[in-house]
Amino acid sequence: MTIEAAVFFLFALITVGSAAVVVLARSLIYNAFALLFTFFGVAGFYVMLGADFLAATQLLIYVGGILVLLLFGVMLTHKLYDLDLKTEVVQRAPGSIVALGIFAVLAFTALRTPWAVGPGRPPAPTTREIGELFMSRYLLPFEAASILLLVALIGAAMIVRRRKEA
């Protein structure tokens, strides 16, 4: 087994194992902190795939932004001192059957499809190239994404704003 395979399986164990904790553990705090390790594992995959810019973005935005936001969500929607942080699971059997079925279909597809594997892209710094693509060929989606973020920012602030009691 090469070192690459060993590192891959380590990251796979971290990612899938902590994703299982996210989904199956009862405590919301455990869920949130397991999500941290899942994000780290995915960032490790990005590094292995030669996507250095995306790995840094993953750490900055997911770990630094989205996870903190989710923790705020946990804290603000529960009374922390009531030990009320357990969540119930509903529809356990149908949900498991659907998830297992989807996994079987996806795994079958991944293994049986003759993927058009090309020469590939050897690991090389990507930041400069991504920046140039954003500023040239993908300028319109880039601007659309910035509008989307602005709309989401204003919309989120408007939704949670306290209205005056009418």
Added chain:
Amino acid sequence: MEIGLQHYLLVSAALFSLGLLGVLTRRNAVNVLMGIELILNAANINLVAFSRYGIGNLQGQLFGVFVIVIAAAETAVGLAIVLTMYRLRRTPNLDEADILRG
């Protein structure tokens, strides 16, 4: 043993299924948002893996950046909705948010 495209696709399939399980079986809205994050991460692994093992351009990684942007917007708006629901109904559970039911 050589790590190839299919290994990444399998990990991503597992991540997607776990996220789907979370979305389907959890009552708490914040947990459902966590499941959606898992699903988006699974899709992102696929995009980057195809970018690495495909014809060798960067489009997959660019798509990955857009997926992260949309995930951030989705989480912000989703949590705003959850907080408003909690303020109005005093519950974070999705099946108790049935105020529109006729």
